[in-house]
Amino acid sequence: MTINKYLSSDEIRDSFLNYFVKKKHITHPSSSLIPANDPTLLLTNSGMAQFKSYFSGESKPPKPRITTSQKCFRSTDIDEVGDNTHLTLFEMLGNFSFGDYFKEEACKWGLELLINEFGLEENRIFATVHSDDSEAKKIWLNLGMPEHKIFSFDDNWWGPAGLEGPCGPCSELHYYTGDLLPNDYKSASKNKSWGPNVSDEFLELYNLVFTQFYHHLDGRKTELPKKNIDTGMGLERLTSVIQQVDSCYDTDLFTEIIEKIENLSGIQWKKSKSSDKAIIIIAEHVRSATFLIGDGVIPENTGRGYILRRIIRRAMRYGMTLKIKAPFMGLIAEEVIRKMGHHYSELIENKPFILKVLEVEETKFSSTLQQGNTLLKTLIKDRNLIQEKFDQINKNLIKIISKENFKDKELFDLFEKSKIGPESLISNLINKAIDLEKHIAKEKNDQLKLLIKNITKLNWKNNISGFEVAYLYDTLGFPAEVTSEIAEESNLKIDLDEFNNIMEKLKLRAKSSSQFKGDLSLQRLFEEMGISETTFQGHNNLKTDSLVIGILKNDKPTKKANSGDEIKIILNQTPFYPEGGGQV
Numbered sequence: 001m002t003i004n005k006y007l008s009s010d011e012i013r014d015s016f017l018n019y020f021v022k023k024k025h026i027t028h029p030s031s032s033l034i035p036a037n038d039p040t041l042l043l044t045n046s047g048m049a050q051f052k053s054y055f056s057g058e059s060k061p062p063k064p065r066i067t068t069s070q071k072c073f074r075s076t077d078i079d080e081v082g083d084n085t086h087l088t089l090f091e092m093l094g095n096f097s098f099g100d101y102f103k104e105e106a107c108k109w110g111l112e113l114l115i116n117e118f119g120l121e122e123n124r125i126f127a128t129v130h131s132d133d134s135e136a137k138k139i140w141l142n143l144g145m146p147e148h149k150i151f152s153f154d155d156n157w158w159g160p161a162g163l164e165g166p167c168g169p170c171s172e173l174h175y176y177t178g179d180l181l182p183n184d185y186k187s188a189s190k191n192k193s194w195g196p197n198v199s200d201e202f203l204e205l206y207n208l209v210f211t212q213f214y215h216h217l218d219g220r221k222t223e224l225p226k227k228n229i230d231t232g233m234g235l236e237r238l239t240s241v242i243q244q245v246d247s248c249y250d251t252d253l254f255t256e257i258i259e260k261i262e263n264l265s266g267i268q269w270k271k272s273k274s275s276d277k278a279i280i281i282i283a284e285h286v287r288s289a290t291f292l293i294g295d296g297v298i299p300e301n302t303g304r305g306y307i308l309r310r311i312i313r314r315a316m317r318y319g320m321t322l323k324i325k326a327p328f329m330g331l332i333a334e335e336v337i338r339k340m341g342h343h344y345s346e347l348i349e350n351k352p353f354i355l356k357v358l359e360v361e362e363t364k365f366s367s368t369l370q371q372g373n374t375l376l377k378t379l380i381k382d383r384n385l386i387q388e389k390f391d392q393i394n395k396n397l398i399k400i401i402s403k404e405n406f407k408d409k410e411l412f413d414l415f416e417k418s419k420i421g422p423e424s425l426i427s428n429l430i431n432k433a434i435d436l437e438k439h440i441a442k443e444k445n446d447q448l449k450l451l452i453k454n455i456t457k458l459n460w461k462n463n464i465s466g467f468e469v470a471y472l473y474d475t476l477g478f479p480a481e482v483t484s485e486i487a488e489e490s491n492l493k494i495d496l497d498e499f500n501n502i503m504e505k506l507k508l509r510a511k512s513s514s515q516f517k518g519d520l521s522l523q524r525l526f527e528e529m530g531i532s533e534t535t536f537q538g539h540n541n542l543k544t545d546s547l548v549i550g551i552l553k554n555d556k557p558t559k560k561a562n563s564g565d566e567i568k569i570i571l572n573q574t575p576f577y578p579e580g581g582g583q584v
């Protein structure tokens with residue numbers, strides 16, 4: 001593969017934007033990663049996201065032609081980051097037409113840009129089109145692309161970004177990196193496993209979307225008032241092609257960031273597959289976190305804050321595998337800001353905030369990570385032992401639950417005495433699970449039997465049970481994704497369904513007992529009065545007959561009350577769900 005000129009990533013970004021300025025586009029800054037006015041989109045995932053209202057005709061663009069380099073984040077790829085190709089954060093170069101030029105210009109300029117501005121070999125450029133889009137195919141043929149280099153797919157379609165918005169058929173330009181010569185392409189293209197989208201030798205570079213439709217929330221598609229163009233080309237991938245390196249992590253976009261990680265860990269890039277994976281994850285996730293925080297996202301347990309928390313924690317874990325002393329992320333973030341700040345000035349403006357947020361989150365998670373990691377490693381090491389113990393108790397267990405009216409106590413004792421897991425952890429967890437089930441389930445006996453049956457069926461040797469994942473998460477704050485990744489390294493699977501099931505039950509229990517939680521002295525008073533709980537019936541009934549099981553006057557128990565007294569009554573069951581402390 002020969003490309004005549006070396007261009008830095010900055011030069012590539014500038015060349016793209018300048019090319020389209022010459023074609024009468026105006027440049028427009030990247031929007032924030034937090035989408036404005038779009039509740040259906042968690043994070044900006046494409047260049048067109050900030051222009052949705054221009055496409056739909058709801059508002060008027062400053063000019064009908066715009067070009068941008070947009071920060072994008074795709075959270076679906078978090079767990080894939082670690083190989084040569086995946087990124088969560090990337091810059092998308094795009095040219096947009098709002099009711100102005102259409103397919104012909106978009107295709108012509110796209111091809112010309114790749115060949116003349118970036119020096120890519122024309123021979124290696126292939127196209128895909130939507131199966132029904134004969135017009136796009138004809139345009140590529142007219143531009144000199146041989147028919148056997150144009151591939152049709154039913155799913156060449158892009159959008160909407162989020163749950164509703166503009167969309168349309170698309171045509172992509174792919175770059176062939178393999179060894180075949182152009183004369184061989186025609187016969188190779190007859191093979192179904194050769195070509196764009198099906199073989200790894202093809203890199204998708206440039207997506208040209210012919211935005212003609214609006215996808216509504218109810219699934220309907222209607223024609224937009226005008227035909228538009230929305231294109232996108234990932235800067236990182238384009239740079240790897242132009243700089244003729246194996247992956248975007250070998251481009252100048254990552255050089256200084258990776259050097260910093262080498263310095264901190266004392267481990268060289270390209271030394272081993274596993275350390276490279278860790279270096280990639282740290283480099284990528286710290287870069288993404290820097291941009292997310294720079295746009296005002298802070299770590300939280302839900303929504304985009306959770307995505308940020310996840311990537312920070314994932315990077316920390318891999319930092320630990322390289323024995324980098326925490327907190328270290330700020331030091332890498334400084335490199336990211338040095339490299340990218342001249343184009344994304346918000347990184348420089350918000351530098352102190354970015355560094356502080358990273359430090360606080362890292363410090364907060366540090367001891368959890370250590371503790372959870374040590375415990376999980378022991379659980380993994382003890383797998384065979386756990387299975388052995390379990391096999392021993394299984395027979396007795398089956399005897400107990402096959403009885404019509406089995407006693408919970410027998411079950412508790414059985415697990416208590418068997419002391420399964422490090423420091424009897426598994427025995428304790430199962431006892432807790434039985435207890436939780438008793439607390440939540442309506443048909444206690446049947447539910448319990450089912451739970452115990454499920455436990456007996458578990459393959460403890462090859463799986464990390466949902467109980468363990470839930471314990472690590474609920475008690476230590478150790479995330480399920482991290483447990484899963486560590487387990488995978490030892491060829492173990494985690495039982496996510498069981499984990500989700502247990503978490504649901506924990507939430508239910510927290511809800512049903514919350515009415516007694518807020519005030520300990522009241523709770524003690526109820527205990528003294530012999531009242532254990534008010535059963536919540538509102539999941540099934542909005543009306544219930546109920547007994548008054550206690551009366552309080554001036555917060556003291558009383559046997560009776562007179563007309564006009566202000567009292568509190570306690571019921572044995574109720575369909576009222578207490579919100580806002582009970583007032584609602």
Ligand code: SER
Binds near residue numbers: 230232
């Ligand atoms: N919106 C399209 C994409 O994200 C083209 O920019 O691929």
